[in-house]
Amino acid sequence: MKAVVIYKFGGPEVLKVSEVEYPKLRNDGIIIKVLASSVNPIDCKIREGFHTKQALLRPLFMGYDIAGEVIEIGNDVKKIKVGDFVYGNLESDSAGAYSHFAQVRENAIANKPDNISFFEAASIPYAGLTALQSLRDYANLQAGEKILINGASGGVGSFAVQLAKEKGAKVTAVCNAKHTTMMQELNPDYFLDYNTTDFTKQKEKYDVIFDVKGNKNFDSCYHLLNSNGRYVTTEPTKGGGIYNLFLKLTQGKSAKYVKMKSNADDLDFLTKMVKSNKIIVFVDSVFPLDALPQAHYYLENNHPNGKVAIDIGH
Numbered sequence: 001m002k003a004v005v006i007y008k009f010g011g012p013e014v015l016k017v018s019e020v021e022y023p024k025l026r027n028d029g030i031i032i033k034v035l036a037s038s039v040n041p042i043d044c045k046i047r048e049g050f051h052t053k054q055a056l057l058r059p060l061f062m063g064y065d066i067a068g069e070v071i072e073i074g075n076d077v078k079k080i081k082v083g084d085f086v087y088g089n090l091e092s093d094s095a096g097a098y099s100h101f102a103q104v105r106e107n108a109i110a111n112k113p114d115n116i117s118f119f120e121a122a123s124i125p126y127a128g129l130t131a132l133q134s135l136r137d138y139a140n141l142q143a144g145e146k147i148l149i150n151g152a153s154g155g156v157g158s159f160a161v162q163l164a165k166e167k168g169a170k171v172t173a174v175c176n177a178k179h180t181t182m183m184q185e186l187n188p189d190y191f192l193d194y195n196t197t198d199f200t201k202q203k204e205k206y207d208v209i210f211d212v213k214g215n216k217n218f219d220s221c222y223h224l225l226n227s228n229g230r231y232v233t234t235e236p237t238k239g240g241g242i243y244n245l246f247l248k249l250t251q252g253k254s255a256k257y258v259k260m261k262s263n264a265d266d267l268d269f270l271t272k273m274v275k276s277n278k279i280i281v282f283v284d285s286v287f288p289l290d291a292l293p294q295a296h297y298y299l300e301n302n303h304p305n306g307k308v309a310i311d312i313g314h
């Protein structure tokens with residue numbers, strides 16, 4: 001079978017389609033014939049060598065998001081059956097979604113919504129779970145609250161805007177004016193272009209600031225937060241560590257760094273939202289597996305509307 005691996009860190013050109021061994025079924029494992037995947041910034045960061053945990057693995061398997069068909073199940077698997085169409089994400093220590101077949105645990109996949117394509121389904125897990133868990137578990141967003149989402153047109157941001165609106169929050173979306181048409185579909189209450197407006201210089205106050213892009217730290221957002229305002233970020237250096245210490249020393253305002261966790265129940269929740277048309281999945285483009293280097297380049301340079309999906313082919 002074929003899979004994309006890397007033998008050294010670097011630009012998109014280090015991604016190589018290689019012949020690899022079919023996975024050995026574990027008792028808790030589910031083997032998926034992968035039909036679609038998608039590109040996440042974490043894939044690009046790993047490719048470039050920013051995540052040292054993977055530094056010694058050669059070859060290093062790449063990719064986390066999957067959608068496909070269940071081919072085999074281990075003895076301990078309870079709910080998922082052979083023949084199910086599923087979607088989910090491989091856990092952090094077991095990448096390999098850019099692959100003809102991948103092994104995953106039951107707690108990381110769910111049945112695919114039947115009203116969307118495999119490309120759309122594979123675009124949900126990493127970004128959709130991050131958005132859901134950020135707003136619900138980290139920000140504790142409530143109906144009627146005001147939230148600013150910085151980086152609203154990307155994978156995480158496009159889900160976050162829709163989930164926040166669905167919750168009944170008042171949403172300000174920050175993104176590039178290039179995404180104006182997409183914003184008309186997403187329909188946030190307000191929309192700021194980051195090229196012309198620095199939101200941290202505005203007077204407006206918020207209950208939650210979700211810094212998806214991770215380029216504005218807690219310090220620079222502090223004055224924009226209401227007295228119990230929550231700053232939530234995807235970037236550890238901008239909102240974790242020192243800020244979490246700081247929040248213990250201050251009253252009211254808080255800062256949190258999100259760490260997305262695989263979760264089948266959360267995927268089931270997103271499935272329901274998609275099936276009832278409460279969430280639209282924005283797939284900007286689809287690249288074949290052979291063109292994965294171009295797909296990585298595209299995500300990093302072309303400002304996609306939402307996600308970049310991969311057609312695994314067989």
Ligand SMILES: NC(=O)c1ccc[n+]([C@@H]2O[C@H](COP(=O)([O-])OP(=O)(O)OC[C@H]3O[C@@H](n4cnc5c(N)ncnc54)[C@H](OP(=O)(O)O)[C@@H]3O)[C@@H](O)[C@H]2O)c1
Nearest residue numbers: 041042130151153154155156176194213234258259260303
């Ligand atoms: N901690 C976790 O568990 C976790 C989980 C998922 C993701 N993440 C991280 O979260 C970040 C976003 O992920 P993603 O999947 O949403 O990435 P993405 O699809 O690449 O989206 C990034 C978004 O940021 C926007 N952006 C670029 N420059 C900006 C600026 N100066 N000001 C405001 N927005 C700007 C982009 O807009 P343009 O299209 O105009 O460039 C795009 O909307 C990544 O760094 C990723 O690694 C962390």
